Amino acid sequence: MTASNDIDALAAMLLVRELESALSAREDCGFQLLSSGQEAVAVGVAAALLAQDQLLCSGRSIAPALARGLDPGRVMAELIGRASGPCLGRGGRGHLSQPSAGFFGAHAVVAGNLSIAAGVALALQARLDRSIAVCLFGDGACGAGALHETMNIAALWQLPLLLVCDNNLYSVSTPRAAALAPQRLSDLAAPFGIKACTVDGMDVRSVRGAAVALTDHVRSGGGPAFLECVSRRFASHSTSARETRGQQELAADRELDPITRLEKALLLEGALSTQTALGLREQVRARVTAACAFAEASPLPVPDEAFADVG
Amino acid sequence: MTASNDIDALAAMLLVRELESALSAREDCGFQLLSSGQEAVAVGVAAALLAQDQLLCSGRSIAPALARGLDPGRVMAELIGRASGPCLGRGGRGHLSQPSAGFFGAHAVVAGNLSIAAGVALALQARLDRSIAVCLFGDGACGAGALHETMNIAALWQLPLLLVCDNNLYSVSTPRAAALAPQRLSDLAAPFGIKACTVDGMDVRSVRGAAVALTDHVRSGGGPAFLECVSRRFASHSTSARETRGQQELAADRELDPITRLEKALLLEGALSTQTALGLREQVRARVTAACAFAEASPLPVPDEAFADVG
Amino acid sequence: MSADPGRTRRVFFREAICRAVGETLDAEPNAIVMGQDVGAFGGSYKEFYGLFERFGPARVRDTPVAEAAMVGLGVGAAAAGLRTLVSITYMDFVLLALDPLVNYAAKARFKTGGQIRVPMVVKLTAGAKGQGVAHSQSLESWLVSVPGLRVVAPSNVADAYGLMRSALQADGPVVYVDHKRLFPTSGALDDSVHEVPFGLAAVCRPGRHASIVTHSYMVCVALAACDQLAVSGIDCEVIDLRSLAPLDLATVCTSVSKTGALLTLEEGQVVCGIGAEIACQVQARLGPVRVMRLGAVPAPVSSNPVLEAATLPNAARVADAVRRLLMEG
Amino acid sequence: MSADPGRTRRVFFREAICRAVGETLDAEPNAIVMGQDVGAFGGSYKEFYGLFERFGPARVRDTPVAEAAMVGLGVGAAAAGLRTLVSITYMDFVLLALDPLVNYAAKARFKTGGQIRVPMVVKLTAGAKGQGVAHSQSLESWLVSVPGLRVVAPSNVADAYGLMRSALQADGPVVYVDHKRLFPTSGALDDSVHEVPFGLAAVCRPGRHASIVTHSYMVCVALAACDQLAVSGIDCEVIDLRSLAPLDLATVCTSVSKTGALLTLEEGQVVCGIGAEIACQVQARLGPVRVMRLGAVPAPVSSNPVLEAATLPNAARVADAVRRLLMEG
Ligand SMILES: Cc1ncc(C[n+]2csc(CCOP(=O)(O)OP(=O)(O)O)c2C)c(N)n1
Ligand SMILES: Cc1ncc(C[n+]2csc(CCOP(=O)(O)OP(=O)(O)O)c2C)c(N)n1
Numbered sequence A, B: 001m002t003a004s005n006d007i008d009a010l011a012a013m014l015l016v017r018e019l020e021s022a023l024s025a026r027e028d029c030g031f032q033l034l035s036s037g038q039e040a041v042a043v044g045v046a047a048a049l050l051a052q053d054q055l056l057c058s059g060r061s062i063a064p065a066l067a068r069g070l071d072p073g074r075v076m077a078e079l080i081g082r083a084s085g086p087c088l089g090r091g092g093r094g095h096l097s098q099p100s101a102g103f104f105g106a107h108a109v110v111a112g113n114l115s116i117a118a119g120v121a122l123a124l125q126a127r128l129d130r131s132i133a134v135c136l137f138g139d140g141a142c143g144a145g146a147l148h149e150t151m152n153i154a155a156l157w158q159l160p161l162l163l164v165c166d167n168n169l170y171s172v173s174t175p176r177a178a179a180l181a182p183q184r185l186s187d188l189a190a191p192f193g194i195k196a197c198t199v200d201g202m203d204v205r206s207v208r209g210a211a212v213a214l215t216d217h218v219r220s221g222g223g224p225a226f227l228e229c230v231s232r233r234f235a236s237h238s239t240s241a242r243e244t245r246g247q248q249e250l251a252a253d254r255e256l257d258p259i260t261r262l263e264k265a266l267l268l269e270g271a272l273s274t275q276t277a278l279g280l281r282e283q284v285r286a287r288v289t290a291a292c293a294f295a296e297a298s299p300l301p302v303p304d305e306a307f308a309d310v311g
Numbered sequence C, D: 001m002s003a004d005p006g007r008t009r010r011v012f013f014r015e016a017i018c019r020a021v022g023e024t025l026d027a028e029p030n031a032i033v034m035g036q037d038v039g040a041f042g043g044s045y046k047e048f049y050g051l052f053e054r055f056g057p058a059r060v061r062d063t064p065v066a067e068a069a070m071v072g073l074g075v076g077a078a079a080a081g082l083r084t085l086v087s088i089t090y091m092d093f094v095l096l097a098l099d100p101l102v103n104y105a106a107k108a109r110f111k112t113g114g115q116i117r118v119p120m121v122v123k124l125t126a127g128a129k130g131q132g133v134a135h136s137q138s139l140e141s142w143l144v145s146v147p148g149l150r151v152v153a154p155s156n157v158a159d160a161y162g163l164m165r166s167a168l169q170a171d172g173p174v175v176y177v178d179h180k181r182l183f184p185t186s187g188a189l190d191d192s193v194h195e196v197p198f199g200l201a202a203v204c205r206p207g208r209h210a211s212i213v214t215h216s217y218m219v220c221v222a223l224a225a226c227d228q229l230a231v232s233g234i235d236c237e238v239i240d241l242r243s244l245a246p247l248d249l250a251t252v253c254t255s256v257s258k259t260g261a262l263l264t265l266e267e268g269q270v271v272c273g274i275g276a277e278i279a280c281q282v283q284a285r286l287g288p289v290r291v292m293r294l295g296a297v298p299a300p301v302s303s304n305p306v307l308e309a310a311t312l313p314n315a316a317r318v319a320d321a322v323r324r325l326l327m328e329g
């Protein structure tokens, strides 16, 4: 991977972080599920995707949507319930979607998007253009039977499906170890003969490297693959949820910040100057300011839309 | 294991075979799911159980019920819908049950009994008398998410649960290989750290040996275990279902008959004389005749019972 | 069956379904069928017989026993460009698949602001025929209450064909409910290609004294009851709803305004059932009319023939209900 | 809370639930609680707060996100001798667990000839409060139609406590429905240990002109509507059903015979809803009365505040419905 890829990745991660902090400063948008800390997973995976691919994800969908290239203004609009969101403000948090941009979208039922993604993969398989479906889900989803049913069928039918577990070690308050028996979550793929690996989800280069290898495998007809990325979420489960982790744990997590990590590496490697780094942050901040302005200028949907598109 | 165990096993398998052939000769009992060919699995597993254990199974439940020691007359009565069945003729085929005899029972929803069995195991665990729950299910159930969810929780909570997959290589018409990606179905247990093995389900000694080893493991607090028994069903899926397998396959299957196989071995080993073997068959036939007579003498339920025990 | 417009043949219920599905697979290269034993086996009731041979394993797909994923895949595939038919043998097992059906498929178009549509048919076999507590339920009323789902339930060969044709052309999810006791029936089907539109009930038997409003196999039961009642001079009209969502209230109301008496009949539970909905809607439009609801007794449906028979509506009970309804008036 | 009979305190809704559950765990060593984040976290709404510390991880069990197995385990454990409470955060997710609940638990006692009972409570949080299409549904009507299930839905602190006490003493499966918008409410609860029996509705507000029959959070909405109506001299009676199965038809009918007008009100869908059932039962007993049904509009419930508000009944809509109902008469 080249340095320009790295700088794109850095910019993408910064965009997520910045947009989310603008979002959490608002009080008019209900609770939100933030990706802060976990940016490297969505960004690293998205870097391996082509335009014709489709990305699906869980309710924690801000990083995936932005990483897939959705317009930050429209994403912001959707999150604060405005009509210029891609879902016209109806989907909102947890249901972001823009299939035309390769983002089939979020679904807020834990594990609910897994079999849907396999169905999307089935449709893409019929197309023969080597496009693939990718489904991002949390460690929590690994306790659900949907994963098993989906892996079995995907393996049997050799579907072009990459399953990406963004394992942030918690499902709300429940530590992954208290909810899931397997040693590594990627071990779950083994019985089905599904190619799998586990990487450091706080290192965008590792994520991207593994995603490229596995998407290549999937794209070339090798059948489904499974990627586990071990990450850390910096905020509580949602902006309205109680934090249960201690200060020490949170501080240790922050040490792993994927943004600082990549930035430091690039500075060290001479691929980035302090100047450029600051400029990048400035640009991102400007984009987010513009996005917020765009979103706020957008009207709320009219009440009659409650009845629209039901049929 | 001693020869007397073997002769008990032979008698138990003969009882299933004989009762099922009496049953399939009847025309008044709707379709039935027969265990013929698969007797060694239920009989071998039941041989490892203690009185306080609970056995649960799929709709293919005649062998499990009889192997667990239910009275053949009452089993027959239940199957032909008579009031002296353990479920008063209400459960019928697919829902045989007699918890007081350690047979928590059948449930005709594929994979439906797995989490129920884990719940029974949870209740038994609280008892501290080392009793265990055992759930028999078909290969078909291995495609269902219920297996995954159940294995994960059973492993996490170290439940005293033995999962036994009676893999007869088909789900109705669908060959196991067309429905299930794993090489061996017992491989499904590995990610959860669940002890597992696969044995020849046409050899009652192998089944029993493995069942004893695994029930010991479970009973002594080692957590759940998984036993796959590869078997053959001699009849079509149900007495009303079309047969899809060719004559050749069926003939080859019959060569593996677990009853003939054990009988031959015992004769060869001198543990059984031709005389005793014939006597055994005679006894079993007499039991089945008596069972049928008992069942037929029993009345049908009265229509008002349709409302009983609903609350 | 090769087409020969104008010609009418006697076909079994399953053949009507099979023809509609086959025609769709023929006409739409992106249409697929998925289900347990729908392939070489041809379906539990042979309702897909021959399709596997005609269209191959990529388009007529045997699935594992995994109802949740079957529907989930059907939804995802439909949303991404395939037209899918997912077959679930018994309606009881749709309980395993309600999350993708209700939480995703029914809401996808709305929640994405119209970006995603789910042209999927889920075929379910309802009703009791000796298969016991977990294989005998009729749960149409649940599905009818879900905004975004359409629900149809044919009672005869022509509608089985025509409603399946329509279902396979819809741009949103459709639940197609057939019935175990309809598979042995046969009826006339002409060779023309034709749809039965959604939202149009049929008057199967005209009559003067009371309207029996029903669907699926209970139409047969209602017609048998009418024969019994006719002997004692009671002349009932039978309305076959055919489509439960959308509901054809107009046809029902026309009938009830004429007869002045409404018996709703369903095989499922009466509580919060289809009959309750119809009774309310009819009275909201027509004002008070004589109404009675008939359905299964509030108990599980045993496979035991004595108990199963005691649980479900039959011709005698329907006739009795009509007599009581008319006496009340 | 240590008991002090006679003393009355103001407590939050969640505390009422927690007290009832805690008392049961205290009194019955074989009672357990299972659910996502019910342990140290104390439940999504803190409705199990402190129980983990008091009773330990073997009796207050955090589960994985696996609703089907959670209920399945609850059923099996209950059937084999434990008393289980399974908590599912949102009612929408019970769609994942209907197979063990409906196909097994509701039928176990019947199908085993009385050998097996399932003393299990499944607690579900219904209703909309800004959480979007898959976290806002009210599906009580489905569960009410299942023979073998009891369904209760408190609207206030005292009933939250008393119905949970009763639910945890029942010998068969009970679905306990609470509501997101009730958790912030508080009310008076006295220190005595007392049950609210199933099948007994409450008259929350006496009135002369119309009867509003409702349950759960909609009771609060109905009461607010009554305040608005009172200003224009319309005096409504509000019946809180409390228990949906069994249903207290007598109390409803007493009210409707007095007022002569019935408005059914629910947050879920009107089609095949609780209101349809009540309207039918009331009229079957009392003959024609003025009836109107109010519930959610037939559309998914968005998290968007404008759309959510447009979808659900509120005090103004209830008041408006009552006015229309009375005008019609
Ligand atoms: C089927 C289902 N059950 C419960 C929930 C409530 N819930 C929302 S997010 C969440 C945690 C999921 O954890 P994980 O999958 O690890 O994702 P994370 O929140 O860590 O990104 C839960 C339990 C849900 N949305 N869906
Ligand atoms: C959830 C569910 N789906 C479908 C069925 C219909 N069905 C009954 S038995 C059966 C085959 C199951 O195969 P397997 O588990 O291998 O058991 P076997 O019949 O071979 O003993 C199927 C699909 C069912 N009972 N339950």
Ligand SMILES: [Mg+2]
Binding pocket: A138, A139, A140, A166, A167, A168, A169, A170, A171, A172
């Ligand atoms: Mg997580």
Ligand SMILES: [Mg+2]
Binding pocket: B138, B139, B140, B166, B167, B168, B169, B170, B171, B172
């Ligand atoms: Mg099998």
